Amino acid sequence: MSVTKKDVENIASLARLKFNDEELENFTHQLNQILSYVEKLNELNTENVEPLSHPVENNNVFRSDELKTSVTTEEALKNAPDRTEEFFKAPKVINQE
Numbered sequence: 001m002s003v004t005k006k007d008v009e010n011i012a013s014l015a016r017l018k019f020n021d022e023e024l025e026n027f028t029h030q031l032n033q034i035l036s037y038v039e040k041l042n043e044l045n046t047e048n049v050e051p052l053s054h055p056v057e058n059n060n061v062f063r064s065d066e067l068k069t070s071v072t073t074e075e076a077l078k079n080a081p082d083r084t085e086e087f088f089k090a091p092k093v094i095n096q097e
Helices: 006-015 021-041 073-077
Strands: none
Touching: 006 073
16 A cells, blocks of 8 residues: 555545645655555464553552651741731732733
């Protein structure tokens, strides 16, 4: 299977892209290279290979949920540039017009 310049023009049209003649030739060549590589991969014997949903099988990659001591309010606010007794103070960013 190979891609023609007309195919690339059609794909570009569907994607609402415009290319000059040089770019169309370049994309045609690149797509044909990709297809030839895929054809080589089709030569591999995959009869006893199960399909994967992901290339690497991971089981529960999350860390365990452990109870730990939390930072106190005073520790959290000690380096804040502007604060109230319990909260960080930040400039108003929502315009209520």
